[in-house]
Amino acid sequence: MTTFAPGTFKPKPGRGSLAKMLFVHARTEAVLTLRNGEQILLTVLIPLALLVALSVMPVIPMPEPRAGSAAARIFALAIISSAFTGQAIALGFDRRYGVLKRLAASALPRWLLVSGRVCGALVVAVLQIALLAVTALVLGWRFPLSGLPWLALLIVLGTLTFGALGVLLGGALRAEIVLALANIIWFVLLLVGGVALSASVGFVHLLPSAALAEAMEAAVVHGTAPGVGPVAVLVAWGVVAGAVATRTTRLT
Amino acid sequence: MSRGRDSPTPFHRVRENEVPTQLSAGGPDRIGSPDVSPNPQPAVEVSGLVKRYGSKTAVDGLDLVQQPGTVLALLGPNGAGKTSTVEICEGFRQADGGSVRVLGLAPGSEELRPRIGVMPQGGGGYPGIRAEEMLNLVAACAADPLDPRWLIDVLGLGGAARIPYKRLSGGQQQRLSLACALIGRPELVFLDEPTAGMDPQARRLVWDLVAALRDDGVTVLLTTHLMDEAETLADEVVIIDQGRVVAQGSPAELTANRPDDQQLRFRARPGLDTSLLSAALPEGLKVREVTRGQYVVEGMIDPQVVSTVTSWCAQQGVLAEELTVARRSLEDVFLDLTGRELRS
Numbered sequence: 035m036t037t038f039a040p041g042t043f044k045p046k047p048g049r050g051s052l053a054k055m056l057f058v059h060a061r062t063e064a065v066l067t068l069r070n071g072e073q074i075l076l077t078v079l080i081p082l083a084l085l086v087a088l089s090v091m092p093v094i095p096m097p098e099p100r101a102g103s104a105a106a107r108i109f110a111l112a113i114i115s116s117a118f119t120g121q122a123i124a125l126g127f128d129r130r131y132g133v134l135k136r137l138a139a140s141a142l143p144r145w146l147l148v149s150g151r152v153c154g155a156l157v158v159a160v161l162q163i164a165l166l167a168v169t170a171l172v173l174g175w176r177f178p179l180s181g182l183p184w185l186a187l188l189i190v191l192g193t194l195t196f197g198a199l200g201v202l203l204g205g206a207l208r209a210e211i212v213l214a215l216a217n218i219i220w221f222v223l224l225l226v227g228g229v230a231l232s233a234s235v236g237f238v239h240l241l242p243s244a245a246l247a248e249a250m251e252a253a254v255v256h257g258t259a260p261g262v263g264p265v266a267v268l269v270a271w272g273v274v275a276g277a278v279a280t281r282t283t284r285l286t
Numbered sequence: 287m288s289r290g291r292d293s294p295t296p297f298h299r300v301r302e303n304e305v306p307t308q309l310s311a312g313g314p315d316r317i318g319s320p321d322v323s324p325n326p327q328p329a330v331e332v333s334g335l336v337k338r339y340g341s342k343t344a345v346d347g348l349d350l351v352q353q354p355g356t357v358l359a360l361l362g363p364n365g366a367g368k369t370s371t372v373e374i375c376e377g378f379r380q381a382d383g384g385s386v387r388v389l390g391l392a393p394g395s396e397e398l399r400p401r402i403g404v405m406p407q408g409g410g411g412y413p414g415i416r417a418e419e420m421l422n423l424v425a426a427c428a429a430d431p432l433d434p435r436w437l438i439d440v441l442g443l444g445g446a447a448r449i450p451y452k453r454l455s456g457g458q459q460q461r462l463s464l465a466c467a468l469i470g471r472p473e474l475v476f477l478d479e480p481t482a483g484m485d486p487q488a489r490r491l492v493w494d495l496v497a498a499l500r501d502d503g504v505t506v507l508l509t510t511h512l513m514d515e516a517e518t519l520a521d522e523v524v525i526i527d528q529g530r531v532v533a534q535g536s537p538a539e540l541t542a543n544r545p546d547d548q549q550l551r552f553r554a555r556p557g558l559d560t561s562l563l564s565a566a567l568p569e570g571l572k573v574r575e576v577t578r579g580q581y582v583v584e585g586m587i588d589p590q591v592v593s594t595v596t597s598w599c600a601q602q603g604v605l606a607e608e609l610t611v612a613r614r615s616l617e618d619v620f621l622d623l624t625g626r627e628l629r630s
Contacts, residue, residue, distance in 0.1 A: 037494055037498075038494070042498060043502040043504055047402075047473055049428070049429060050428050058426035130413075135406050136406065136420075139406060140470070143396055
């Protein structure tokens, strides 16, 4: 004799609607990122502070128009922050807490598990860029509207490429190591990866960070399509990272 | 020292060199072949399962058949291969040999996953997610889920509904994980150590839930190393050790008495000379002081034996207290089969 009415747990299995699953999963991912104080610091506050610094402090070398160049670089940095560093750290700890296993055990199809995360990351990236763009406009950035579709494309491409790199890092190593490495790499890319300062040496152009910053510059300063070179660099990094990550990512 | 490892046991015990009959007939091609028994399709069918980690063989030719609507407990010491077996059934690990069918389907397939509920060992959730959000997320994956709010309350998580996962206690995380396993109204549930880290009240609740699931026709496969849990919940207990099935049957079958395999226990002054008592008793009965002041007479216990023991004690001027004639507990069976030594 149990305390539950007969029939309470009568089986009635079935998979929910794909659209609803995707929506709820993506919303969960985005909300968790936006609720996390450290993530906000990394993805919003630091880029915002750097945007102001690059725009108004003449001691930092920056091509003219200054505010536009600063906006391009910080947009790139914001995407690196959330899609790479933020994603890697979140994934490292999500694995630690067993959520991937938990979700892999539900009716959520595997492809949706990835898509939900990607959509969540895109929502965060769009919100970041929107906030930074408003700030940049206030600081004197003049956005040529012809660059808007390219900006949108670069948000998606940058999020996918750096997201794949983030998953590569966060999906294989221990959470603490991920945390340390993701922050160190972020800092290195910012300083010498062609983000804050223009790439000086040739090979830096082959880094995804420099590629994204250069492509952003074309879109948000000149309103033109990004060059083939930077786009090819981004795609190549993304494809390779994604292919390797599918082999190395572990659920726990 | 294991007491009965090489003595005959009253139930079917799988001999180590016995070739399981299903092994030769195993494999997916067997499903639906004309010579299958008239039984319905098993809910879980494992044959000749092998899982290795490096040089260590965790699961070593394990066979298991679970009928729909039953509760089966995989019972074994730590490291016996319980979790490896269950995680292969859930689709989390790949088998190195043998075949596994769950509801007639391949483990982990997209077709199967909506039909089963899984409670992984230690639970699982986003570190920052609130308990209710986690359950809502899993509920969104099901066509016709139970009411998450109701299930949260049933599992005593009402007060913790808005607490982030990482700040929940181990027992609360376990209960949330159980809720996630049940929310989609599955027809088969895998519960890996479902009551680990729970307080006695929560354990009772889980037992009650498992009983309700069974009454409603849900198949439950659980792992445990708790004897009372297996004895209370399971229709069928499968004892595994070192990756093999060492015994299986209903709790009653496993603990069934043979006439010459009973125990008379009593408590008296420590240090009685058991050889004197042994001499007073019929041939074939063994007397031991198992712990200080706790005496056990093993063998065929009849009224004459009880009388002899009490009168012998009277002669010694001691009172035999708490005198009981007991059947073997599942714990005795388990320890006989898996040894009494501590495992690292």
